[in-house]
Amino acid sequence: MVNKMKKSKRDFVAEGLDYFNHTWFQNELVKTALSDTQFTHRWMTSLRPALEILLKVNITDKEKLLTPEEQMAFDQLAVKFEGLLRDLCGMAGLTTIKVREDQTVNKDVNELLQSPELQTKFKKDDLDFWLYTFTACGYNIRNNVAHAFYYDHNYTVALSNILLVAYVRLAKYNDIVRKAMKISEIQK
Incomplete structure (x- = not known):
């Protein structure tokens, strides 16, 4: 696919960013801070610079090492995945917190991915891929x-x-986010 895009002079970076811009990453999400104040957040705003950097990498040269700038982009995306997954799980109505020693804490990526309830909302192939990638x-x-x-x-x-x-x-x-946003609008 990549070789076909190169031959046809298609812009892999622009098309990749366009893809992500048309997903739930671009949706404005309403979040609640610890102080119970609400704020809005778009994941794509913070992901875009790192995605753009990694989409520019020649993905066919698999043994090549990333530059320091590309490493920083990689690090950002590696860590932020947990937050995106947690938000998506929350919008799907899944449990994203746990009680430990009389305090409530967010589940980490391992706990989220190993939760059996995820199998009710996500495809098995995706869950297996994420488990292998992040745990x-x-x-x-x-x-x-x-x-x-x-x-x-x-x-x-x-x-x-x-x-x-x-x-x-x-x-x-996207369907999980759309359903959550419709429910949120109805509850207002």
């Missing part, structure tokens, strides 16, 4: 980035491609 049963990308276990030689184009595919798979769940 210890596979690449463990989020943990490795968050705890600085990756060094220059770990940041490959192949790993970047896997992260982008995880985002493409997450972005396609």
Whole structure:
């Protein structure tokens, strides 16, 4: 597909960004802060710079290492995936918090992905892919980035491609967001 796009002189970066701009990542979400004040947030606003950088990488050169700028974009997307998944799970009506020692905390990406209730809202192939990408049963990308276990030689184009595919798979769940927004409008 990429080779066909190159031959036809199509702009892979522009088309990739356009794809994400037409997903729920671009929707304005109403969030509630710890102080119970509400604010709006669009995931695409904070994702766009990192997505643009990684979409520019020659994805066919899988063994190539990412530049420092590309590594920073990779790190941002690796960590933010958890927040996107948590928001999507919340909009799907799934449990995103847990009670621990008399306090409520957000589930982390491992707890979210290993929750059996996700199987009621997401395709098995997507869940398996995310589990393998973000947990210890596979690449463990989020943990490795968050705890600085990756060094220059770990940041490959192949790993970047896997992260982008995880985002493409997450972005396609527009129907969950539409349903949540309709319910929210009805409740007003």
